[in-house]
Amino acid sequence: MEDHSTLKEELNENLVEFFDRFTSWESSVIESSNLKISDAHAIEILGHYGRMNMKDLAGRLGITTGTTTITVDRLEKGGFAQRVRAEHDRRSYIIELTEEGTQAYEEHHRHHLNLAAEIAELLGDEETRTLIVLLKKINERI
């Protein structure tokens, strides 16, 4: 259907395919965890960046604080996270992972590292380093 007559067209094709594959890989990992997608995302952020308040969590997730309230309610109900009163601002809560939440994060992280390891093995050290350099350049600018 598509011809790759130019470099940018070929790059686009491969970027889109990579993105689609990564997307379906991520969904299947989340599915296997028995968590809702939004819960899994919140756990990912909290595990990666550490405890933070509702506003920052919403910001990192790219959603409103209203939606974040609902997500954190469910995480608390499921025993994955807890709200702790912020010391210096009584309007605010700090959200942190519980032991169970931390385990769920680590489980998810292991899946990611396995995928990265698989790619690194496929490419070899030299090309893996090259890929990292290219991704860094792109991430800085896009």
Added chain:
Amino acid sequence: MEDHSTLKEELNENLVEFFDRFTSWESSVIESSNLKISDAHAIEILGHYGRMNMKDLAGRLGITTGTTTITVDRLEKGGFAQRVRAEHDRRSYIIELTEEGTQAYEEHHRHHLNLAAEIAELLGDEETRTLIVLLKKINERI
């Protein structure tokens, strides 16, 4: 928060960041189009692979035919696509983009090519070709 003590950890970090950036870029492109996300995805598939029946469209989208019915209903209502009776199977419809739908696809595709062009310019021809090679290897196996 993270240390990149191993190659796979550093690769994972950069892959995840790249994926997140691409995700939010894609949402903002769709938002600017005034289409619903599911409609935009269907238009992307139909524009890329051409006309197909409901079942194949659902398969390409990775959703059920029930959900696809709703999406195609809205695409028809909006004038972006139309159902045509399949010649050799009267249970089946072929879904195809209208003129307006094709324009919407091309608009979306232009955005993609602009992003690819931006990346290609950032990297230069040599590194762009390298990136394509690496993505191809990964896409074949993941």
Added chain:
DNA sequence: TCAAATAGTTTGATGATCTAACAATATGAA
């Protein structure tokens, strides 16, 4: 020919998300 399979739709449910209005608290200028 007719039972089983298939394509698509409908129905009833849940989940993810938004905006707008709200309550509680913090902040800063008069």
Added chain:
DNA sequence: TTCATATTGTTAGATCATCAAACTATTTGA
């Protein structure tokens, strides 16, 4: 200090995306 304004988080009411299961119409194959 005080009070208007800003900020943090929650709630309410809405839309959209999605699924599974039941259904209709049609095709297929033993």
